[in-house]
Amino acid sequence: MFSLLRRFLISSWLVAALLLFWWKISANSESYFWPPLGQIATQFKTNWLFANVAEDVVPSLKNLAIGYFIGAPCALVVGAHLGLSEIAQRIFSPLVNFFRSIPGVALVPIFIMLFGIGDESRRVSIAVAVFFPTLIATIEAVRTSDAVLLDVSRSFKFSSFQSLWRVRVPSGAPMISSGLQVSLQVGFIVMIVSEMLGAFRGLGAFTVEAQQSFMIIDMWTGIIMLGILGYIFNVIFELIEKRALRWYRGQKGLTT
Amino acid sequence: MTHPKRTGARLELKDVTKTYTGHGEDKHVLDRINCIVEPGEFLSIVGPSGVGKTTLLRLLTGLTPVTSGEILLDGKRVTSPPEDLAIVLQEYTRSLMPWLTVEKNIELPLKLKKIAKEERRERVQSAILEVGLEGNDSRYPWQLSGGMQQRVAIARALASRPRILVMDEPFASVDAQTRLDLEDLVLKVRDDFGITTLLVTHDMDEAVYLADRVLVLTGKPAHVAAEIAVPLGYPRDQVDTRAHPDFGHLRGEIYQLIRGKR
Numbered sequence: 001m002f003s004l005l006r007r008f009l010i011s012s013w014l015v016a017a018l019l020l021f022w023w024k025i026s027a028n029s030e031s032y033f034w035p036p037l038g039q040i041a042t043q044f045k046t047n048w049l050f051a052n053v054a055e056d057v058v059p060s061l062k063n064l065a066i067g068y069f070i071g072a073p074c075a076l077v078v079g080a081h082l083g084l085s086e087i088a089q090r091i092f093s094p095l096v097n098f099f100r101s102i103p104g105v106a107l108v109p110i111f112i113m114l115f116g117i118g119d120e121s122r123r124v125s126i127a128v129a130v131f132f133p134t135l136i137a138t139i140e141a142v143r144t145s146d147a148v149l150l151d152v153s154r155s156f157k158f159s160s161f162q163s164l165w166r167v168r169v170p171s172g173a174p175m176i177s178s179g180l181q182v183s184l185q186v187g188f189i190v191m192i193v194s195e196m197l198g199a200f201r202g203l204g205a206f207t208v209e210a211q212q213s214f215m216i217i218d219m220w221t222g223i224i225m226l227g228i229l230g231y232i233f234n235v236i237f238e239l240i241e242k243r244a245l246r247w248y249r250g251q252k253g254l255t256t
Numbered sequence: 257m258t259h260p261k262r263t264g265a266r267l268e269l270k271d272v273t274k275t276y277t278g279h280g281e282d283k284h285v286l287d288r289i290n291c292i293v294e295p296g297e298f299l300s301i302v303g304p305s306g307v308g309k310t311t312l313l314r315l316l317t318g319l320t321p322v323t324s325g326e327i328l329l330d331g332k333r334v335t336s337p338p339e340d341l342a343i344v345l346q347e348y349t350r351s352l353m354p355w356l357t358v359e360k361n362i363e364l365p366l367k368l369k370k371i372a373k374e375e376r377r378e379r380v381q382s383a384i385l386e387v388g389l390e391g392n393d394s395r396y397p398w399q400l401s402g403g404m405q406q407r408v409a410i411a412r413a414l415a416s417r418p419r420i421l422v423m424d425e426p427f428a429s430v431d432a433q434t435r436l437d438l439e440d441l442v443l444k445v446r447d448d449f450g451i452t453t454l455l456v457t458h459d460m461d462e463a464v465y466l467a468d469r470v471l472v473l474t475g476k477p478a479h480v481a482a483e484i485a486v487p488l489g490y491p492r493d494q495v496d497t498r499a500h501p502d503f504g505h506l507r508g509e510i511y512q513l514i515r516g517k518r
Protein backbone atom coordinates (compact mmCIF):
# COMPACT_ATOMS: atom_id res chain seq x y z
CA MET A 1 0.00 0.00 0.00
CA PHE A 2 2.72 2.37 1.07
CA SER A 3 4.90 1.46 -1.89
CA LEU A 4 1.96 2.02 -4.24
CA LEU A 5 1.54 5.52 -2.86
CA ARG A 6 5.25 6.12 -3.23
CA ARG A 7 5.20 4.94 -6.81
CA PHE A 8 2.29 7.20 -7.55
CA LEU A 9 4.08 10.17 -6.02
CA ILE A 10 7.30 9.49 -7.89
CA SER A 11 5.56 9.21 -11.22
CA SER A 12 3.23 12.15 -10.79
CA TRP A 13 5.07 14.90 -8.93
CA LEU A 14 6.57 16.38 -12.09
CA VAL A 15 3.20 16.60 -13.80
CA ALA A 16 1.70 18.15 -10.68
CA ALA A 17 4.53 20.68 -10.45
CA LEU A 18 4.13 21.65 -14.10
CA LEU A 19 0.39 22.09 -13.72
CA LEU A 20 0.92 24.22 -10.66
CA PHE A 21 3.49 26.29 -12.52
CA TRP A 22 1.12 26.72 -15.45
CA TRP A 23 -1.70 27.65 -13.08
CA LYS A 24 0.45 30.29 -11.30
CA ILE A 25 2.00 31.84 -14.35
CA SER A 26 -1.26 32.04 -16.30
CA ALA A 27 -3.40 33.14 -13.34
CA ASN A 28 -3.45 36.83 -14.32
CA SER A 29 -2.89 36.29 -18.00
CA GLU A 30 -4.55 38.84 -20.26
CA SER A 31 -3.32 37.08 -23.38
CA TYR A 32 -6.10 35.89 -25.61
CA PHE A 33 -4.18 32.78 -26.62
CA TRP A 34 -2.96 31.86 -23.14
CA PRO A 35 -6.03 32.08 -20.91
CA PRO A 36 -5.65 31.33 -17.19
CA LEU A 37 -5.61 27.62 -16.47
CA GLY A 38 -8.37 28.19 -13.95
CA GLN A 39 -10.72 29.29 -16.73
CA ILE A 40 -9.70 26.37 -18.89
CA ALA A 41 -10.42 24.00 -16.01
CA THR A 42 -13.89 25.42 -15.46
CA GLN A 43 -14.66 25.19 -19.15
CA PHE A 44 -13.22 21.68 -19.23
CA LYS A 45 -15.73 20.67 -16.63
CA THR A 46 -18.58 22.13 -18.64
CA ASN A 47 -17.39 20.61 -21.90
CA TRP A 48 -16.21 17.19 -20.92
CA LEU A 49 -17.65 16.18 -17.55
CA PHE A 50 -19.59 14.65 -19.17
CA ALA A 51 -21.71 16.76 -21.46
CA ASN A 52 -20.13 16.23 -24.88
CA VAL A 53 -18.56 12.90 -24.21
CA ALA A 54 -21.26 10.85 -25.90
CA GLU A 55 -21.29 13.19 -28.85
CA ASP A 56 -17.63 13.99 -29.43
CA VAL A 57 -15.51 11.41 -27.61
CA VAL A 58 -17.38 8.13 -27.96
CA PRO A 59 -17.60 8.25 -31.78
CA SER A 60 -13.89 9.05 -32.04
CA LEU A 61 -12.97 6.17 -29.80
CA LYS A 62 -15.29 3.87 -31.67
CA ASN A 63 -13.50 4.71 -34.91
CA LEU A 64 -10.17 4.10 -33.25
CA ALA A 65 -11.30 0.79 -31.80
CA ILE A 66 -12.70 -0.44 -35.10
CA GLY A 67 -9.66 0.67 -37.06
CA TYR A 68 -7.24 -0.78 -34.56
CA PHE A 69 -8.96 -4.11 -34.13
CA ILE A 70 -9.08 -4.58 -37.88
CA GLY A 71 -5.63 -3.26 -38.76
CA ALA A 72 -3.56 -4.81 -35.99
CA PRO A 73 -4.83 -8.43 -36.22
CA CYS A 74 -4.46 -8.32 -40.01
CA ALA A 75 -0.89 -7.11 -39.56
CA LEU A 76 -0.23 -9.93 -37.11
CA VAL A 77 -1.46 -12.61 -39.50
CA VAL A 78 0.20 -11.15 -42.59
CA GLY A 79 3.42 -10.37 -40.72
CA ALA A 80 3.64 -13.83 -39.21
CA HIS A 81 3.44 -15.47 -42.62
CA LEU A 82 5.79 -12.98 -44.27
CA GLY A 83 8.27 -13.60 -41.47
CA LEU A 84 8.30 -17.30 -42.29
CA SER A 85 9.21 -16.99 -45.92
CA GLU A 86 12.39 -15.37 -47.07
CA ILE A 87 11.14 -15.19 -50.64
CA ALA A 88 7.88 -13.52 -49.64
CA GLN A 89 9.87 -11.06 -47.58
CA ARG A 90 12.11 -10.16 -50.47
CA ILE A 91 9.13 -9.68 -52.76
CA PHE A 92 7.11 -7.60 -50.35
CA SER A 93 9.73 -5.64 -48.46
CA PRO A 94 10.05 -2.80 -51.02
CA LEU A 95 6.29 -2.40 -50.94
CA VAL A 96 6.13 -2.53 -47.17
CA ASN A 97 8.99 -0.08 -46.82
CA PHE A 98 7.41 2.31 -49.28
CA PHE A 99 4.07 2.37 -47.52
CA ARG A 100 5.44 2.50 -44.06
CA SER A 101 7.54 5.55 -44.87
CA ILE A 102 4.36 7.44 -45.66
CA PRO A 103 3.20 8.97 -42.38
CA GLY A 104 -0.17 7.56 -41.42
CA VAL A 105 -1.81 10.97 -41.42
CA ALA A 106 -0.84 11.55 -45.05
CA LEU A 107 -3.13 8.69 -45.98
CA VAL A 108 -6.15 10.47 -44.65
CA PRO A 109 -6.77 12.68 -47.73
CA ILE A 110 -6.60 9.63 -50.00
CA PHE A 111 -9.24 7.81 -48.03
CA ILE A 112 -11.42 10.89 -47.77
CA MET A 113 -11.25 10.99 -51.54
CA LEU A 114 -12.13 7.31 -51.81
CA PHE A 115 -14.70 6.97 -49.04
CA GLY A 116 -15.97 10.49 -48.47
CA ILE A 117 -15.72 12.35 -45.20
CA GLY A 118 -17.79 9.87 -43.19
CA ASP A 119 -16.63 7.54 -40.46
CA GLU A 120 -15.67 4.88 -43.01
CA SER A 121 -12.78 6.88 -44.37
CA ARG A 122 -11.55 7.58 -40.85
CA ARG A 123 -11.75 3.94 -39.86
CA VAL A 124 -9.96 2.83 -42.99
CA SER A 125 -7.24 5.45 -42.46
CA ILE A 126 -6.74 4.27 -38.91
CA ALA A 127 -6.71 0.60 -39.90
CA VAL A 128 -4.13 1.19 -42.62
CA ALA A 129 -1.91 3.39 -40.45
CA VAL A 130 -2.09 0.91 -37.59
CA PHE A 131 -1.17 -1.95 -39.91
CA PHE A 132 2.47 -1.10 -40.58
CA PRO A 133 4.16 -0.81 -37.18
CA THR A 134 2.66 -4.14 -36.10
CA LEU A 135 3.49 -5.72 -39.45
CA ILE A 136 7.17 -4.76 -39.29
CA ALA A 137 7.50 -5.87 -35.68
CA THR A 138 5.79 -9.20 -36.35
CA ILE A 139 7.92 -10.02 -39.39
CA GLU A 140 11.07 -9.34 -37.38
CA ALA A 141 9.81 -11.27 -34.34
CA VAL A 142 8.92 -14.35 -36.37
CA ARG A 143 12.11 -14.18 -38.43
CA THR A 144 14.41 -14.15 -35.40
CA SER A 145 12.91 -17.03 -33.42
CA ASP A 146 15.36 -19.03 -31.36
CA ALA A 147 16.87 -21.90 -33.35
CA VAL A 148 16.77 -24.22 -30.34
CA LEU A 149 13.01 -23.77 -29.89
CA LEU A 150 12.55 -24.44 -33.58
CA ASP A 151 14.59 -27.64 -33.31
CA VAL A 152 12.36 -28.66 -30.44
CA SER A 153 9.27 -27.94 -32.55
CA ARG A 154 10.61 -29.99 -35.40
CA SER A 155 11.64 -32.87 -33.18
CA PHE A 156 8.10 -33.03 -31.81
CA LYS A 157 6.78 -32.89 -35.34
CA PHE A 158 4.83 -29.66 -35.04
CA SER A 159 3.39 -28.64 -38.38
CA SER A 160 4.70 -25.33 -39.72
CA PHE A 161 1.36 -23.73 -38.86
CA GLN A 162 1.63 -25.04 -35.30
CA SER A 163 5.19 -23.95 -34.88
CA LEU A 164 4.29 -20.51 -36.23
CA TRP A 165 1.41 -19.88 -33.81
CA ARG A 166 2.56 -21.99 -30.88
CA VAL A 167 6.25 -21.18 -30.90
CA ARG A 168 7.38 -18.35 -33.15
CA VAL A 169 4.61 -15.89 -32.41
CA PRO A 170 4.50 -16.37 -28.61
CA SER A 171 8.28 -16.25 -28.32
CA GLY A 172 8.26 -13.05 -30.36
CA ALA A 173 5.40 -11.57 -28.33
CA PRO A 174 7.55 -8.94 -26.59
CA MET A 175 8.66 -7.53 -29.93
CA ILE A 176 5.19 -7.81 -31.43
CA SER A 177 3.81 -6.03 -28.41
CA SER A 178 6.03 -3.00 -28.96
CA GLY A 179 4.72 -2.92 -32.52
CA LEU A 180 1.15 -3.04 -31.23
CA GLN A 181 1.88 -0.16 -28.90
CA VAL A 182 3.34 2.00 -31.65
CA SER A 183 0.31 1.08 -33.75
CA LEU A 184 -1.99 2.28 -31.01
CA GLN A 185 -0.18 5.60 -30.79
CA VAL A 186 -0.22 6.02 -34.57
CA GLY A 187 -3.90 5.10 -34.64
CA PHE A 188 -4.65 7.73 -32.03
CA ILE A 189 -2.88 10.42 -34.04
CA VAL A 190 -4.67 9.43 -37.24
CA MET A 191 -7.97 9.43 -35.37
CA ILE A 192 -7.45 13.05 -34.37
CA VAL A 193 -6.05 14.27 -37.67
CA SER A 194 -8.78 12.54 -39.65
CA GLU A 195 -11.32 14.49 -37.64
CA MET A 196 -9.47 17.72 -38.10
CA LEU A 197 -9.82 17.25 -41.85
CA GLY A 198 -13.48 17.77 -42.44
CA ALA A 199 -15.39 15.94 -39.75
CA PHE A 200 -18.46 17.38 -38.07
CA ARG A 201 -17.93 15.77 -34.74
CA GLY A 202 -15.23 14.11 -32.73
CA LEU A 203 -12.50 15.54 -30.52
CA GLY A 204 -10.28 16.57 -33.40
CA ALA A 205 -13.15 18.35 -35.12
CA PHE A 206 -14.14 20.04 -31.89
CA THR A 207 -10.62 21.31 -31.30
CA VAL A 208 -10.01 22.82 -34.75
CA GLU A 209 -13.50 24.24 -34.87
CA ALA A 210 -12.92 25.96 -31.55
CA GLN A 211 -9.62 27.31 -32.79
CA GLN A 212 -11.09 28.52 -36.07
CA SER A 213 -13.92 30.29 -34.33
CA PHE A 214 -11.53 31.85 -31.79
CA MET A 215 -12.97 29.96 -28.83
CA ILE A 216 -9.52 29.57 -27.46
CA ILE A 217 -10.55 28.24 -24.07
CA ASP A 218 -12.58 25.48 -25.75
CA MET A 219 -9.61 24.70 -27.94
CA TRP A 220 -7.45 24.27 -24.87
CA THR A 221 -9.97 21.95 -23.25
CA GLY A 222 -9.96 19.82 -26.41
CA ILE A 223 -6.19 19.59 -26.40
CA ILE A 224 -6.08 18.64 -22.74
CA MET A 225 -8.76 16.03 -23.28
CA LEU A 226 -6.68 14.52 -26.09
CA GLY A 227 -3.65 14.45 -23.85
CA ILE A 228 -5.55 12.69 -21.09
CA LEU A 229 -7.04 10.13 -23.46
CA GLY A 230 -3.70 9.36 -25.08
CA TYR A 231 -2.17 8.95 -21.66
CA ILE A 232 -4.93 6.63 -20.48
CA PHE A 233 -4.56 4.47 -23.57
CA ASN A 234 -0.87 4.04 -22.97
CA VAL A 235 -1.42 3.17 -19.34
CA ILE A 236 -4.09 0.61 -20.21
CA PHE A 237 -1.89 -0.88 -22.92
CA GLU A 238 1.01 -1.22 -20.58
CA LEU A 239 -1.12 -2.80 -17.88
CA ILE A 240 -2.36 -5.43 -20.31
CA GLU A 241 1.11 -5.98 -21.67
CA LYS A 242 2.53 -6.38 -18.21
CA ARG A 243 0.03 -9.11 -17.46
CA ALA A 244 0.36 -10.87 -20.79
CA LEU A 245 4.15 -10.76 -20.82
CA ARG A 246 4.68 -11.58 -17.19
CA TRP A 247 6.82 -14.52 -18.26
CA TYR A 248 9.12 -12.24 -20.22
CA ARG A 249 9.69 -9.88 -17.36
CA GLY A 250 10.20 -12.80 -15.02
CA GLN A 251 12.66 -14.44 -17.36
CA LYS A 252 14.65 -11.25 -17.72
CA GLY A 253 14.62 -10.82 -13.97
CA LEU A 254 12.80 -7.50 -14.20
CA THR A 255 10.89 -6.59 -11.11
CA THR A 256 8.89 -3.54 -12.14
CA MET B 257 2.74 -46.97 -9.99
CA THR B 258 3.09 -49.26 -12.96
CA HIS B 259 4.75 -48.36 -16.17
CA PRO B 260 3.74 -50.12 -19.32
CA LYS B 261 7.03 -51.59 -20.48
CA ARG B 262 7.69 -50.59 -24.03
CA THR B 263 10.23 -52.10 -26.32
CA GLY B 264 12.95 -49.76 -27.45
CA ALA B 265 13.67 -49.01 -31.05
CA ARG B 266 16.58 -50.42 -32.99
CA LEU B 267 18.89 -47.92 -34.59
CA GLU B 268 21.28 -48.65 -37.39
CA LEU B 269 23.85 -46.32 -38.92
CA LYS B 270 25.26 -47.37 -42.29
CA ASP B 271 28.25 -45.48 -43.64
CA VAL B 272 26.85 -42.23 -42.34
CA THR B 273 28.83 -39.34 -43.78
CA LYS B 274 28.34 -35.64 -43.36
CA THR B 275 29.90 -32.75 -45.22
CA TYR B 276 28.69 -29.25 -44.44
CA THR B 277 28.54 -27.17 -47.59
CA GLY B 278 27.99 -23.49 -48.12
CA HIS B 279 29.57 -20.71 -46.06
CA GLY B 280 32.82 -20.89 -48.04
CA GLU B 281 34.71 -24.17 -48.04
CA ASP B 282 33.11 -27.57 -47.51
CA LYS B 283 33.62 -29.17 -44.15
CA HIS B 284 33.84 -32.93 -44.02
CA VAL B 285 32.83 -33.72 -40.44
CA LEU B 286 31.77 -37.37 -40.27
CA ASP B 287 33.28 -40.15 -42.30
CA ARG B 288 31.43 -43.44 -42.77
CA ILE B 289 30.09 -43.99 -39.29
CA ASN B 290 28.72 -47.48 -38.72
CA CYS B 291 26.93 -48.58 -35.61
CA ILE B 292 24.01 -50.65 -34.45
CA VAL B 293 22.10 -49.86 -31.27
CA GLU B 294 19.92 -52.72 -30.07
CA PRO B 295 16.47 -52.17 -28.58
CA GLY B 296 16.72 -51.02 -24.97
CA GLU B 297 20.45 -50.49 -25.15
CA PHE B 298 22.18 -47.47 -23.60
CA LEU B 299 24.87 -46.05 -25.87
CA SER B 300 27.20 -43.21 -24.91
CA ILE B 301 28.95 -41.26 -27.60
CA VAL B 302 32.18 -39.53 -26.60
CA GLY B 303 34.85 -37.64 -28.46
CA PRO B 304 36.92 -34.49 -28.23
CA SER B 305 35.26 -31.14 -28.56
CA GLY B 306 34.33 -30.26 -32.10
CA VAL B 307 34.71 -33.80 -33.39
CA GLY B 308 31.13 -33.99 -34.63
CA LYS B 309 29.08 -35.48 -31.79
CA THR B 310 26.28 -32.96 -32.08
CA THR B 311 26.35 -33.34 -35.83
CA LEU B 312 25.92 -37.11 -35.52
CA LEU B 313 23.03 -36.59 -33.15
CA ARG B 314 21.32 -34.13 -35.45
CA LEU B 315 21.65 -36.59 -38.30
CA LEU B 316 20.15 -39.51 -36.47
CA THR B 317 17.29 -37.42 -35.13
CA GLY B 318 16.50 -36.27 -38.63
CA LEU B 319 17.08 -32.59 -37.85
CA THR B 320 19.91 -32.38 -40.40
CA PRO B 321 20.11 -34.45 -43.60
CA VAL B 322 22.97 -36.90 -44.14
CA THR B 323 25.34 -36.35 -47.05
CA SER B 324 25.58 -40.05 -47.77
CA GLY B 325 24.89 -43.34 -46.07
CA GLU B 326 21.69 -44.08 -44.24
CA ILE B 327 20.13 -44.14 -40.82
CA LEU B 328 17.50 -46.75 -40.08
CA LEU B 329 15.16 -46.67 -37.15
CA ASP B 330 13.45 -50.05 -36.83
CA GLY B 331 14.39 -50.58 -40.43
CA LYS B 332 12.79 -47.35 -41.61
CA ARG B 333 14.98 -44.69 -43.16
CA VAL B 334 15.20 -41.49 -41.12
CA THR B 335 14.69 -38.35 -43.19
CA SER B 336 12.84 -36.15 -40.70
CA PRO B 337 12.35 -36.42 -36.92
CA PRO B 338 10.74 -39.84 -36.37
CA GLU B 339 7.55 -40.31 -34.38
CA ASP B 340 9.09 -42.63 -31.80
CA LEU B 341 12.09 -40.46 -31.02
CA ALA B 342 12.47 -37.75 -28.40
CA ILE B 343 15.34 -35.35 -27.88
CA VAL B 344 16.80 -33.59 -24.87
CA LEU B 345 19.14 -30.81 -25.85
CA GLN B 346 22.06 -29.29 -24.03
CA GLU B 347 20.62 -25.79 -23.98
CA TYR B 348 18.03 -26.30 -21.29
CA THR B 349 17.57 -22.57 -20.81
CA ARG B 350 16.52 -22.24 -24.43
CA SER B 351 14.70 -25.48 -25.09
CA LEU B 352 11.65 -24.87 -22.91
CA MET B 353 8.91 -22.38 -23.74
CA PRO B 354 9.36 -19.59 -21.19
CA TRP B 355 5.74 -18.46 -21.61
CA LEU B 356 4.34 -21.82 -20.57
CA THR B 357 4.26 -23.40 -17.13
CA VAL B 358 6.01 -26.69 -16.46
CA GLU B 359 2.76 -28.56 -16.95
CA LYS B 360 1.91 -26.75 -20.18
CA ASN B 361 5.41 -27.24 -21.53
CA ILE B 362 5.14 -30.98 -21.09
CA GLU B 363 1.61 -30.99 -22.45
CA LEU B 364 2.17 -28.93 -25.59
CA PRO B 365 3.51 -31.66 -27.89
CA LEU B 366 0.66 -33.95 -26.78
CA LYS B 367 -1.90 -31.25 -27.36
CA LEU B 368 -0.63 -30.55 -30.85
CA LYS B 369 -0.81 -34.26 -31.56
CA LYS B 370 -4.49 -33.99 -30.66
CA ILE B 371 -4.28 -36.47 -27.83
CA ALA B 372 -7.44 -36.45 -25.73
CA LYS B 373 -7.48 -34.26 -22.67
CA GLU B 374 -7.74 -36.99 -20.05
CA GLU B 375 -4.91 -38.95 -21.49
CA ARG B 376 -2.82 -35.81 -21.76
CA ARG B 377 -3.33 -35.02 -18.12
CA GLU B 378 -2.45 -38.53 -17.10
CA ARG B 379 0.70 -38.62 -19.19
CA VAL B 380 1.83 -35.21 -17.96
CA GLN B 381 1.30 -36.16 -14.34
CA SER B 382 3.10 -39.46 -14.63
CA ALA B 383 6.03 -37.78 -16.43
CA ILE B 384 6.23 -35.17 -13.68
CA LEU B 385 6.31 -37.92 -11.06
CA GLU B 386 8.87 -39.90 -12.99
CA VAL B 387 11.39 -37.05 -12.98
CA GLY B 388 10.57 -35.95 -9.44
CA LEU B 389 9.06 -32.56 -10.19
CA GLU B 390 5.84 -32.91 -8.28
CA GLY B 391 4.55 -29.64 -6.87
CA ASN B 392 6.10 -27.58 -9.67
CA ASP B 393 3.30 -27.97 -12.22
CA SER B 394 2.34 -24.34 -12.39
CA ARG B 395 5.76 -22.77 -12.10
CA TYR B 396 7.54 -21.28 -15.08
CA PRO B 397 10.85 -22.66 -16.40
CA TRP B 398 12.71 -19.48 -15.43
CA GLN B 399 11.58 -19.98 -11.84
CA LEU B 400 13.45 -23.30 -11.72
CA SER B 401 17.10 -24.22 -11.29
CA GLY B 402 19.05 -25.55 -14.26
CA GLY B 403 18.76 -29.11 -13.05
CA MET B 404 15.00 -28.78 -12.65
CA GLN B 405 14.67 -27.27 -16.11
CA GLN B 406 16.50 -30.24 -17.54
CA ARG B 407 14.10 -32.52 -15.66
CA VAL B 408 11.22 -30.73 -17.36
CA ALA B 409 12.86 -31.32 -20.73
CA ILE B 410 13.24 -35.00 -19.88
CA ALA B 411 9.63 -35.19 -18.69
CA ARG B 412 8.47 -33.56 -21.90
CA ALA B 413 10.43 -36.13 -23.88
CA LEU B 414 8.98 -39.01 -21.83
CA ALA B 415 5.40 -37.80 -22.10
CA SER B 416 5.48 -38.37 -25.82
CA ARG B 417 6.19 -42.05 -25.02
CA PRO B 418 9.26 -42.41 -27.23
CA ARG B 419 10.91 -45.70 -28.01
CA ILE B 420 14.26 -44.00 -28.35
CA LEU B 421 15.59 -41.11 -26.30
CA VAL B 422 18.47 -39.01 -27.56
CA MET B 423 20.36 -36.53 -25.41
CA ASP B 424 23.09 -34.06 -26.33
CA GLU B 425 25.28 -33.25 -23.35
CA PRO B 426 22.16 -32.81 -21.26
CA PHE B 427 24.03 -32.31 -17.99
CA ALA B 428 26.98 -30.27 -19.20
CA SER B 429 26.09 -27.08 -17.40
CA VAL B 430 24.53 -28.17 -14.14
CA ASP B 431 26.39 -28.48 -10.85
CA ALA B 432 28.10 -31.73 -9.82
CA GLN B 433 25.48 -33.01 -7.39
CA THR B 434 22.59 -32.28 -9.76
CA ARG B 435 24.51 -34.03 -12.46
CA LEU B 436 24.77 -37.23 -10.46
CA ASP B 437 21.06 -37.08 -9.67
CA LEU B 438 20.15 -36.58 -13.31
CA GLU B 439 22.43 -39.43 -14.39
CA ASP B 440 20.61 -41.77 -12.04
CA LEU B 441 17.31 -40.40 -13.25
CA VAL B 442 18.21 -41.25 -16.82
CA LEU B 443 19.18 -44.79 -15.80
CA LYS B 444 15.91 -45.19 -13.97
CA VAL B 445 13.96 -43.98 -16.98
CA ARG B 446 15.70 -46.48 -19.20
CA ASP B 447 14.93 -49.23 -16.70
CA ASP B 448 11.31 -48.24 -16.22
CA PHE B 449 10.47 -47.95 -19.88
CA GLY B 450 13.02 -50.09 -21.65
CA ILE B 451 13.67 -47.38 -24.19
CA THR B 452 16.79 -47.25 -26.31
CA THR B 453 18.92 -44.38 -25.04
CA LEU B 454 21.70 -42.41 -26.71
CA LEU B 455 23.72 -39.89 -24.79
CA VAL B 456 26.38 -37.58 -26.12
CA THR B 457 28.89 -36.39 -23.57
CA HIS B 458 32.45 -35.21 -23.38
CA ASP B 459 32.72 -36.61 -19.85
CA MET B 460 34.30 -40.07 -20.04
CA ASP B 461 33.23 -41.00 -16.50
CA GLU B 462 29.66 -40.20 -17.30
CA ALA B 463 29.86 -42.13 -20.56
CA VAL B 464 31.09 -45.28 -18.80
CA TYR B 465 28.86 -44.94 -15.77
CA LEU B 466 25.67 -44.80 -17.81
CA ALA B 467 26.23 -46.98 -20.81
CA ASP B 468 26.10 -50.55 -21.98
CA ARG B 469 28.44 -49.49 -24.73
CA VAL B 470 30.57 -46.45 -25.52
CA LEU B 471 31.13 -45.20 -29.03
CA VAL B 472 34.37 -43.24 -29.33
CA LEU B 473 34.68 -40.74 -32.16
CA THR B 474 38.02 -39.22 -33.12
CA GLY B 475 39.71 -37.57 -36.04
CA LYS B 476 38.99 -34.97 -38.65
CA PRO B 477 36.80 -36.05 -40.29
CA ALA B 478 35.54 -38.15 -37.43
CA HIS B 479 35.37 -41.91 -37.62
CA VAL B 480 34.56 -44.57 -35.03
CA ALA B 481 37.80 -45.11 -33.09
CA ALA B 482 36.30 -47.88 -31.00
CA GLU B 483 33.10 -49.38 -29.66
CA ILE B 484 33.71 -50.36 -26.08
CA ALA B 485 31.37 -52.67 -24.23
CA VAL B 486 30.83 -51.79 -20.58
CA PRO B 487 30.52 -55.04 -18.62
CA LEU B 488 29.61 -53.32 -15.35
CA GLY B 489 26.53 -54.77 -13.69
CA TYR B 490 23.22 -53.17 -12.77
CA PRO B 491 22.00 -51.37 -10.84
CA ARG B 492 24.77 -48.86 -11.14
CA ASP B 493 25.75 -46.95 -8.09
CA GLN B 494 27.51 -43.62 -8.03
CA VAL B 495 30.00 -44.80 -5.37
CA ASP B 496 30.40 -48.55 -5.94
CA THR B 497 30.32 -48.57 -9.72
CA ARG B 498 32.82 -45.76 -10.00
CA ALA B 499 35.09 -47.49 -7.49
CA HIS B 500 35.06 -50.77 -9.44
CA PRO B 501 38.47 -51.58 -11.00
CA ASP B 502 36.89 -52.22 -14.41
CA PHE B 503 35.47 -48.71 -14.33
CA GLY B 504 38.96 -47.27 -14.06
CA HIS B 505 40.28 -49.48 -16.85
CA LEU B 506 37.50 -48.58 -19.26
CA ARG B 507 37.88 -44.95 -18.46
CA GLY B 508 41.63 -45.12 -19.08
CA GLU B 509 41.16 -46.95 -22.35
CA ILE B 510 38.77 -44.30 -23.64
CA TYR B 511 41.00 -41.54 -22.41
CA GLN B 512 43.92 -42.91 -24.37
CA LEU B 513 41.83 -43.38 -27.51
CA ILE B 514 40.78 -39.78 -27.38
CA ARG B 515 44.29 -38.56 -26.71
CA GLY B 516 45.46 -40.70 -29.62
CA LYS B 517 48.01 -42.66 -27.56
CA ARG B 518 48.20 -46.26 -26.57
Ligand SMILES: Nc1ncnc2c1ncn2[C@@H]1O[C@H](COP(=O)(O)OP(=O)(O)OP(=O)(O)O)[C@@H](O)[C@H]1O
Nearest residue numbers: 276283285303304305306307308309310311312458
Ligand atom coordinates in the same frame (compact mmCIF):
# COMPACT_ATOMS: atom_id res chain seq x y z
N1 LIG C 1 25.87 -25.90 -39.52
C1 LIG C 1 27.20 -26.07 -39.67
N2 LIG C 1 27.82 -25.61 -40.77
C2 LIG C 1 29.15 -25.79 -40.94
N3 LIG C 1 29.95 -26.41 -40.05
C3 LIG C 1 29.38 -26.89 -38.93
C4 LIG C 1 27.98 -26.73 -38.66
N4 LIG C 1 27.71 -27.30 -37.47
C5 LIG C 1 28.89 -27.79 -37.02
N5 LIG C 1 29.89 -27.54 -37.87
C6 LIG C 1 31.29 -27.95 -37.73
O1 LIG C 1 31.35 -29.34 -37.59
C7 LIG C 1 32.30 -29.72 -36.63
C8 LIG C 1 31.65 -30.59 -35.57
O2 LIG C 1 30.74 -29.82 -34.81
P1 LIG C 1 29.83 -30.46 -33.68
O3 LIG C 1 29.04 -29.38 -33.10
O4 LIG C 1 29.13 -31.63 -34.24
O5 LIG C 1 30.95 -30.95 -32.65
P2 LIG C 1 30.78 -31.55 -31.18
O6 LIG C 1 31.53 -32.80 -31.15
O7 LIG C 1 29.34 -31.60 -30.81
O8 LIG C 1 31.53 -30.45 -30.32
P3 LIG C 1 31.27 -30.03 -28.80
O9 LIG C 1 31.84 -31.11 -27.94
O10 LIG C 1 32.07 -28.78 -28.67
O11 LIG C 1 29.81 -29.84 -28.62
C9 LIG C 1 32.89 -28.45 -36.05
O12 LIG C 1 34.13 -28.21 -36.67
C10 LIG C 1 31.90 -27.38 -36.46
O13 LIG C 1 32.57 -26.19 -36.70
Ligand SMILES: [Mg+2]
Nearest residue numbers: 309310311425
Ligand atom coordinates in the same frame (compact mmCIF):
# COMPACT_ATOMS: atom_id res chain seq x y z
MG1 LIG D 1 28.10 -30.56 -29.32
